[in-house]
Amino acid sequence: MKAVLGRDEEGKVVRKAGVMSIVLVGGEVRPGDSIRVALPSQPHHPLKPV
DSSP states (O other), X not given: OTTTEEEOTTOOEEEOOOOOOXXXXXXXXXXXXXXXXXXXXXXOOOOOOO
C-alpha cells in the first residue's frame, strides 16, 4: 500500500499514479537494453479503485 498511497501535508490520502504493463518476453534486463512502449488503442480508460 505504501507504493500506491501517500499523505499530503494535511494528512489527507494521496493516490499515486502508475502504469500498468505486460511482459511479452521474460529474461534479465541490463543497463543499455532497449524497451518499447506500445499504447493500446483508444479510448483509454482510467483504472478503477479495487
